[in-house]
Amino acid sequence: MITLNETHDPALRSWVASANARDCDFPIQNLPFAVFRRRGGGEAFRGGVAIGDQILDMAAAAATGVFSGEAEDAASAAGQDKLNALMALGEPAWRALRLSLSRALREGAAEQSRLQSCLVPQAEAEYDVPARIGDYTDFYTSVHHATNIGKQFRPDNPLLPNYKWVPIGYHGRASSIVVSGHAFRRPSGQTMPPGADKPGFGPSKRLDIELELGIFIGRGNALGEAVPIGEAESHVFGICLLNDWSARDIQGWEYQPLGPFLSKNFATTVSPWIVALEALAPYRLPFSRAAGDPQPLPYLDSEQNRAAGAFDIELEVGLRTAAMQQAGQREASICRTNYRHAYWTVAQMVAHHTVNGCNLQAGDLFGSGTLSGPTLDQAGALVELTAGGKTPLQLPNGETRAFLEDGDSVVLRAWCEKPGASRIGFGECWGTVLPARA
Ligand SMILES: O=C(O)/C=C/C(=O)CC(=O)CC(=O)O
Numbered sequence: 001m002i003t004l005n006e007t008h009d010p011a012l013r014s015w016v017a018s019a020n021a022r023d024c025d026f027p028i029q030n031l032p033f034a035v036f037r038r039r040g041g042g043e044a045f046r047g048g049v050a051i052g053d054q055i056l057d058m059a060a061a062a063a064t065g066v067f068s069g070e071a072e073d074a075a076s077a078a079g080q081d082k083l084n085a086l087m088a089l090g091e092p093a094w095r096a097l098r099l100s101l102s103r104a105l106r107e108g109a110a111e112q113s114r115l116q117s118c119l120v121p122q123a124e125a126e127y128d129v130p131a132r133i134g135d136y137t138d139f140y141t142s143v144h145h146a147t148n149i150g151k152q153f154r155p156d157n158p159l160l161p162n163y164k165w166v167p168i169g170y171h172g173r174a175s176s177i178v179v180s181g182h183a184f185r186r187p188s189g190q191t192m193p194p195g196a197d198k199p200g201f202g203p204s205k206r207l208d209i210e211l212e213l214g215i216f217i218g219r220g221n222a223l224g225e226a227v228p229i230g231e232a233e234s235h236v237f238g239i240c241l242l243n244d245w246s247a248r249d250i251q252g253w254e255y256q257p258l259g260p261f262l263s264k265n266f267a268t269t270v271s272p273w274i275v276a277l278e279a280l281a282p283y284r285l286p287f288s289r290a291a292g293d294p295q296p297l298p299y300l301d302s303e304q305n306r307a308a309g310a311f312d313i314e315l316e317v318g319l320r321t322a323a324m325q326q327a328g329q330r331e332a333s334i335c336r337t338n339y340r341h342a343y344w345t346v347a348q349m350v351a352h353h354t355v356n357g358c359n360l361q362a363g364d365l366f367g368s369g370t371l372s373g374p375t376l377d378q379a380g381a382l383v384e385l386t387a388g389g390k391t392p393l394q395l396p397n398g399e400t401r402a403f404l405e406d407g408d409s410v411v412l413r414a415w416c417e418k419p420g421a422s423r424i425g426f427g428e429c430w431g432t433v434l435p436a437r438a
């Protein structure tokens with residue numbers, strides 16, 4: 001059962017005044033984790049918690065002695081240079097730390113005097129990838145994305161017959177996962193142009209985005225032991241934003257029969273902030289199958305998953321070209337959708353990934369898969385939004401885009417909002433395309 005507790009109370013206010021602003025991503029009800037340091041000072045990276053426009057430095061906060069019991073161990077783990085130790089502690093420790101943080105950051109808290117000096121403005125911070133990611137698995141949980149992109153890659157057979165039975169995924173590459181703000185070079189590779197009789201080589205001409213959420217695994221499972229769906233969420237630390245940059249021309253030529261390879265492993269961008277699963281409790285939704293679709297097999301089905309397996313998370317993609325940036329214009333919104341449209345839930349991903357005995361480890365990352373919604377303006381990739389490049393996007397400054405051009409920056413955003421609960425956000429996930437290496 002998903003239960004709300006005092007940390008979710010929308011009436012709570014923080015002594016960090018900026019956290020009480022109406023559209024703040026990081027009110028006291030959120031309390032997401034990142035790894036950060038002050039920019040340019042040669043400081044060590046350490047864990048921090050977002051509160052308003054500030055970061056509570058967890059290494060400094062733990063040293064003040066304001067945390068006790070289970071929260072004390074969790075607070076020192078949260079101050080390390082990666083969050084793996086905190087992730088490995090498990091759900092009771094995460095809950096204890098969240099409760100202590102919520103109490104210590106509340107208006108009127110006695111801890112204010114000791115924690116005040118542990119705040120670092122987000123405007124002065126830079127971030128690192130928040131965990132040592134041992135393994136990265138990318139799922140394919142939007143049936144709308146699978147159908148749209150399937151029509152382009154496989155016109156005769158867009159949605160393969162396994163889709164509605166198996167939460168499809170592939171093993172991605174962890175080494176090239178970067179944090180928001182990172183610029184990367186356009187990849188070069190082999191492509192087979194339409195009508196050609198042999199492949200060419202060169203910079204990708206169909207560089208794309210994929211709007212995804214990233215799911216960080218907390219406590220792992222032993223090799224050989226499946227995680228039952230009823231316990232799956234206790235292995236999930238939290239959720240971030242993820243952009244799975246994709247070179248569609250390289251993908252189309254290389255992907256059969258083993259799936260994406262060099263078309264996706266040149267860069268994957270994650271947001272610095274990980275929103276704890278507990279913070280998302282007010283935004284849980286029932287999960288069900290449309291009439292006519294098969295019910296999930298028993299190992300992918302539970303009462304809890306049916307009652308509240310899905311999440312109500314609003315998602316948006318913005319594109320800012322080099323010309324827009326030069327003119328001081330903000331990004332143009334190119335897609336707006338919601339995570340509620342996913343065909344498979346987080347719990348089902350964990351249960352499926354481990355059903356054969358595969359062991360997950362603290363800090364492992366799942367991609368949700370591109371989160372396209374049911375209508376085309378809700379598509380989370382350019383290849384869908386532009387019908388494979390045939391109908392380019394018209395940008396407000398008169399430019400058009402079929403696929404990404406050099407100098408383009410893309411930002412992903414997500415937030416949860418509804419009457420009777422506090423709005424919480426995921427911050428931003430930015431990446432910029434640089435020209436291919438000459
Ligand atoms: O349908 C295909 O052949 C490939 C689809 C993808 O691009 C794979 C992927 O990264 C999964 C996803 O983001 O949903």
Ligand SMILES: [Ca+2]
Nearest residue numbers: 138210244370
């Ligand atoms: Ca993907």
Ligand SMILES: [Mg+2]
Nearest residue numbers: 244245264268
């Ligand atoms: Mg990628």
